[in-house]
Amino acid sequence: MMPDVSPWREPVPAAGTMGEPRGRGRFGEYGGQYAPESLVEACREVDEAFREARADPGFRGALAELLALHAGRPTPLTPARRLSQELGVRLYLKREDLTHTGSHKINNVLGQALLAARMGRRRLIAETGAGQHGVATATAAALLGLEATVFMGERDIERQALNVVRMRMLGAEVIPVTTGSRTLKDATSEAMRHWVGVTGDSHYCVGSVIGPDPYPWMVREFQRVIGDEARAQCAAELRTGVPDHVVACVGGGSNAAGTFAGFADTSARFVGVEAEGGAGAARGRPGVLHGCRSLFLQDDDGQIVEAHSIAAGLDYPGVGPEHAHLRDLGRARYVTVTDEEAVAAAVRLARTEGIVPALESAHALAWVIRAAGGGELPAGSTVLMTLSGRGDKDISTLKELV
Template identity: 65%
Template structure:
């Protein structure tokens, strides 16, 4: 069973409205074309889909549940549900995409995989997927992030990956992407670049969304089973936007309002303008001369100055709405979910909850049914939050 078409395909050159496309050096064009062909072929092949689904169930632990959040619901005056991507293997939704891309890597006859990572979630997921299939793996990580997320560096190394600290530019996620692209040029014949979000040149934004659409497809069915019906709102955090794209895909054709929540310091929809970076035309934080600005967020996973092109399109068309929240609200939401429901969320995820708590009675009518995409678990952030909370008191 193919999932193509759930949220609408881009045109043949990868455009979602005015956004997307393929802006890469000529050396990488053949690889992008090859990948597009391989993905189209695989995604129409029942044996590939079957292997992808089987791996998700046997290795990742899917389906992840939808959990009603009764105490928080009562506090907020909502009917609140969480899609538990934090329970997926490696602790976040990132693994769904990695399973798809690693299987595709093997299918293309490539033996090595490279990836960028910010917080380390995608790096850990990629190292995990590579280990499972016996692929060599190199992960590029901004030097700043290797310090912020030191344990994830060690995790990747335990999984057999090589981690390359990136010392160019701002030494964070956007520079890790630059460095991975530079590396890919040199080794494209035997190496696949496993981009971790719905960004980059066509077919990545589309392909990654398809590999993540399992989140929304499962959640829609699970809410039905729980008798919750179609939610009034579906809320997800957005850096590049893969967990949001994945959950939106299950509700794009429903009446649910789709809400993406960005970090205030990296809000490409609220503060960005159209531009080209990392192979795509999208909304970007940039100065008056078109130089890309650095995002600033306490959450490394949202520290990206752009957004996936399909989100730019969904914002433009009005089908999805995007809002920003600040670090303080996020910390409150982080504690709130931990204390009320016994779930410590990733700081990224806490952004989505922060918006919900802020907007109850305002943008969210009381009594509304709200589905939160609980994109990742907070284990990786506990040390950082401890520092931040100490700093506050």
């Protein structure tokens, strides 16, 4: 069992927290637009199109319709009754695993795909680790008549073979990335390099709250449907209307950012749960990668250190810039969970609630189990946890361990 890596601070529901970033996408000292000159104009075009689209009732209505009719929103808030009784807390699961394609990724991708079509782009480019963002991108492209090219690390292709088949069946081109660790970081690097040469007809559909401005806040805004729904559901379900704790797993951090955004002005404590081998927010240092300044795992010479996690979607050496800012503010706390704890949590949820979670989501649950058992979550506390995805994709990994 690993100790938590940062102390509690009083939550800071400061005015303007999780609003629009300052000029050039700044969240405190983080964010920005560290892009090659060849991408600056492309980023400007995305920023301009997004601002226009989010102010357009027609665009918002079209996205809401797609989220309802194609993605299956709203997702339910499920009380984990048996597990809650065992833990002595009231645990509620925001069920992003029940969306079409099986994870929260579809929320952001439908938004960006509609935006790309509005901009006249005919192709979507994406990176993927666990494969869920790739599947969502391929799905949206097929739905809207666009092409899709997905970059995926060779190692992730091997451990997420099911999702590779799904992407190809949906018509996407899946390009193996054989450099570096052959995981998510390298897939992201290759996708950005590719975008440089095709900005005229292609949109880079970034999968998390990373990248150059406007991507971190744009992705968060497309994902805040999770937090907004959960806020309304908690108001109807909980006596206080607001949970004591809001918990989500964090790789780049899009499902967590979207969930936190719905509760930014409340007293709920935010907890982001990272993989022990990919703890950018918990143990990272300021640096620049993939177009933004944030917290990244680095050696003494400032070189990026490779991340590791049994969950491919958490196998990233950093965290989105807004998460770095929330950590510095004390508004959110970031903790780590080991591979073994995550697997145990996945099995426990399956056997108490009949839900097999994605290994990414199981990290968040593992912290809830540990914190409840160790007294960090007082008896009777209410906990909202985003179950970001379902575990079908991880069966080949889990079958060797359970």
